[in-house]
Amino acid sequence: MxxxxxxxxxxxxxxxxxxxxxxxxxxxxxxxxxxxxxxxxxxxxxxxxxxxxxxxxxxxxxxxxxxxxxxxxxxxxxxxxxxxxxxxxxxxxxxxxxxxxxxxxxxxxxxxxxxxxxxxxxxxxxxxxxxxxxxxxxxxxxxxxxxxxxxxxxxxxxxxxxxxxxxxxxxxxxxxxxxxxxxxxxxxxxxxxxxxxxxxxxxxxxxINVDKLPFQNTAVTDKIVIFHGINSRNFYKKGNDIFKEALAIIKSKYAQHVDIIEVENLPYSQYIESYNRAHIILDQVYAYDQGYNALEAMAKGKVVFTGAETEWLTHYHLAPNTIAINALPNATHIADKIEWLIENPEQLQIIGKNARAFIEKEHHxxxxxxxxxxxxxx
Missing domain, CATH: 3.40.50 (Rossmann fold)
Known part of the structure; x- marks a missing residue:
């Protein structure tokens, strides 16, 4: 064939x-x-x-x-x-x-x-x-x-x-x-x-080619690393402005506890490696399900803020905040979810392991x- x-x-x-x-x-x-x-x-x-x-x-x-x-x-x-x-x-x-x-x-x-x-x-x-x-x-x-x-x-x-x-x-x-x-x-x-x-x-x-995406699930030894990748052509379409607002809130409250990485318009080969030490990935806002960047980050064991709406939870029979974090178009809501993870860092590894298992089951x-x-x- x-x-x-x-x-x-x-x-x-x-x-x-x-x-x-x-x-x-x-x-x-x-x-x-x-x-x-x-x-x-x-x-x-x-x-x-x-x-x-x-x-x-x-x-x-x-x-x-x-x-x-x-x-x-x-x-x-x-x-x-x-x-x-x-x-x-x-x-x-x-x-x-x-x-x-x-x-x-x-x-x-x-x-x-x-x-x-x-x-x-x-x-x-x-x-x-x-x-x-x-x-x-x-x-x-x-x-x-x-x-x-x-x-x-x-x-x-x-x-x-x-x-x-x-x-x-x-x-x-x-x-x-x-x-x-x-x-x-x-x-x-x-x-x-x-x-x-x-x-x-x-x-x-x-x-998702899980064989090319080794599971990482980085342990928290010092600061929690938050990664925000930007495609400048789709800045507002992906909700990057809302993520920036949320990050400003987090910086004002937890500057000593987080390390924020922002990159823009990277070729795929660089992008996929650039967030390896991150615990949290900010992907996109205006979605009900995960796009490609989110799924690949989930395969690596990252906690991804992306589309994870009620319809997605229902379709896959999942509970909220167990596989991915639903990124609503509201900076305060996103900041609250990041704050929850900062205050409960053990959730990072739990969600990361769940995310990898989900990708292997549903997206292999x-x-x-x-x-x-x-x-x-x-």
Whole structure:
């Protein structure tokens, strides 16, 4: 069986590939390296003209002609590599817009993928038409739409989300769903909006390669180390401003008891090592379930502040504050939870061990790979 995975977010497809390969499946990963994170891919696509002077000329050309030179360049790369993207038993798209071109171009590229491979599936693991619509209709208690609605994010910065509510992207969405064999969600943030959709095949949790993430569960010998990793492009979307407010509260009360580490825009290989001595990881606020960074930190035995909402607790039959800490969009609430851990440091090791066990049970990459195979084959 030959599998083609198109696109990469947060190492999801890399871990799935590793799981499939451990089962003897031939897998090819094509796409971008996810910006500064620089994930490995087999067939590399590059986004050009997106910074500096080339970006200025790109915008000028678009205003004068309506031509997006980045999309044109990606299509040129695609045509040079398209023979490598054919003849697969199963293809999985990371998103409805996996080549990140303008909709008209994207449709041409995807038409080729649909017509030159046996079956194509879609993964819902980031912003897409259905999840964004659900959030913008305020069907979540809070979501990535919350900071935008509060005026924290400009329209231009938030365009990568807003675009999913435009007519061209809606048309692309309909085209994709007309041609796929089904759609799979990676966690509850995408599962909830897809429930009852006729093409929804169900949720398969994110695969985590636990063999590459040794358990650490660092003992507290002096100060409690708190780690806050920032992606500047998603600063407000991830709730980093709220984490900073919470940390200011902690600094004012426990400056002698904590060591706070903040990093920004690190490549994945550096990021995954940068929090090894941390006890607490501040991941993201506007989520119901854990994203990739949170899951990998949990695998290492860290106490992670992330999405761990009631729906997640119910789905996995868990008690609050035993596996991960739910990071509500409230700095005082987050500070109170950090304070609880400072005052009860024994909880750090208890929760860390529970987190590792949870990842091994629910997210082990080979078990998850088997579930994907079952869905694809069925």
């Amino acid at each position: 030959k599998i083609l995975l198109i696109g990469e977010y947060s190492r999801l497809h890399n871990s799935l590939k590793e799981g499939l390969e451990s089962l003897g499946i031939q897998v090819t990963l094509a796409g971008f390296r996810d910006d500064f994170k620089n994930y490995p891919v087999d067939i590399v696509f590059k986004e050009r003209y997106n910074t500096g002077l080339p970006l200025f000329f790109k915008k000028s050309i678009y205003k004068l002609t309506g031509i997006d030179v980045t999309s044109r360049n990606i299509e040129k790369q695609f045509n040079q590599k398209k023979k490598l993207l054919t003849g697969f038993d199963c293809v999985q798209l990371i998103n409805e817009n996996p080549f990140n071109t303008v909709p008209k171009t994207e449709k041409r590229l995807l038409e080729y993928i649909f017509s030159h491979n046996k079956k194509v599936f879609l993964l819902s693991c980031g912003t897409d038409y259905i999840s964004v619509k659900y959030a913008f209709n305020k069907q979540f208690r809070y979501s990535i739409y919350t900071p935008y609605e509060a005026g924290k994010i400009s329209k231009s910065v938030f365009w990568h989300v807003l675009k999913w509510q435009t007519p061209p992207l809606k048309t692309l969405h309909k085209f994709v769903f007309k041609n796929i064999a089904g759609v799979i969600a990676s966690d509850l943030d995408y599962h909830i909006p897809l429930q009852n959709h006729k093409q929804y095949l169900g949720m398969i949790p994110n695969p 990459y080979t078990r998850i790979a088997k579930r994907y195979l079952q869905h694809w084959q069925d």
